[in-house]
Amino acid sequence: MQRLILALDYGGTQLSAALVTPGAREWLDLARVPSPPAKDARYDYDTMLALARKLLNDRKPDAIGVSFGGPVDAARGLVILSHHVPGWENVPLRDQLQEEFGVPVAVENDANIAALGEWEFGAGRGCESLLYITVSTGVGGGWVLDGRIYHGADSMAGEIGHTIAQPPANSEARATLPLCPCGRYSCVESLACGPAIARDARERLIAEPDRGAKLRALAQGNLDAISAETVSRAANDGDELAQEVLHGAARALGFGIGTAITLMNPECVVIGGGVSKSGESWWRVVRESARANTLPQMRVNIVPAAFGDYAPLWGAVALAQTLTR
Numbered sequence: 001m002q003r004l005i006l007a008l009d010y011g012g013t014q015l016s017a018a019l020v021t022p023g024a025r026e027w028l029d030l031a032r033v034p035s036p037p038a039k040d041a042r043y044d045y046d047t048m049l050a051l052a053r054k055l056l057n058d059r060k061p062d063a064i065g066v067s068f069g070g071p072v073d074a075a076r077g078l079v080i081l082s083h084h085v086p087g088w089e090n091v092p093l094r095d096q097l098q099e100e101f102g103v104p105v106a107v108e109n110d111a112n113i114a115a116l117g118e119w120e121f122g123a124g125r126g127c128e129s130l131l132y133i134t135v136s137t138g139v140g141g142g143w144v145l146d147g148r149i150y151h152g153a154d155s156m157a158g159e160i161g162h163t164i165a166q167p168p169a170n171s172e173a174r175a176t177l178p179l180c181p182c183g184r185y186s187c188v189e190s191l192a193c194g195p196a197i198a199r200d201a202r203e204r205l206i207a208e209p210d211r212g213a214k215l216r217a218l219a220q221g222n223l224d225a226i227s228a229e230t231v232s233r234a235a236n237d238g239d240e241l242a243q244e245v246l247h248g249a250a251r252a253l254g255f256g257i258g259t260a261i262t263l264m265n266p267e268c269v270v271i272g273g274g275v276s277k278s279g280e281s282w283w284r285v286v287r288e289s290a291r292a293n294t295l296p297q298m299r300v301n302i303v304p305a306a307f308g309d310y311a312p313l314w315g316a317v318a319l320a321q322t323l324t325r
């Protein structure tokens with residue numbers, strides 16, 4: 001009988017399921033459906049179950065790996081909560097799926113599992129230690145140390161997005177810095193994620209009405225239409241205001257990466273997520289900024305992710321494979 005690994009990804013905007021034979025580098029089958037924001041955990045769970053059953057077509061997998069877009073207690077297989085979908089508070093997802101399918105299941109946070117995916121199959125292959133960072137609507141991160149995900153004492157290791165990139169000089173200066181969703185000021189995420197780039201661009205266009213012509217043209221005069229992607233397109237087309245915005249975000253991210261490199265001296269840093277597609281100048285500034293914030297003897301090996309959206313699914317495969325050994 002054919003051996004099968006089932007990989008599931010409960011993402012913020014999509015539910016994905018994939019089947020693969022152990023050791024293979026291509027999917028046997030893959031299915032994705034949007035996860036509408038107005039739904040709840042029950043909807044996500046049932047929809048994913050239907051996707052998985054359709055792919056399996058009455059076959060039984062050897063093991064199941066699960067990526068979840070939110071905090072997870074991996075040791076207990078427990079979803080702590082979702083920032084997007086209500087009803088996921090303290091859901092024993094591992095045990096539920098184990099009962100459903102009768103095979104071993106492992107559940108991980110999406111950034112951690114994407115780190116494992118890039119380490120096992122992608123841009124971090126052959127590295128002993130790896131920091132994975134995803135830069136999109138937020139900034140997440142995960143560590144693989146000696147071939148295993150490093151969770152930390154509270155399952156929260158790798159939160160590079162919430163390291164401070166720019167401490168305020170005093171309490172008055174603090175008010176001029178961006179507020180992070182975590183409640184603090186000037187986190188890497190609040191300066192470097194996609195929405196932060198768009199917000200900074202909008203504010204500067206309002207403050208400097210004579211600049212940013214290419215960016216304004218791309219937005220067709222509608223500042224609300226500006227996204228990180230618009231900013232990077234204008235920046236790569238020579239718009240100086242867009243370049244200042246994009247490079248400011250890249251500097252903040254690089255600063256955080258430099259701090260992480262100095263603390264942990266990883267062999268490689270892999271960056272994925274939509275903002276990592278911002279072009280060569282973004283990458284150059286990230287690397288320069290990281291280099292400037294670490295010791296000269298330390299390597300600054302920062303590379304693009306191999307898998308994009310599929311990193312969590314490949315990580316789920318890697319994780320499930322550890323259950324079959």
Ligand SMILES: [Zn+2]
Nearest residue numbers: 162180182187
């Ligand atoms: Zn924060």
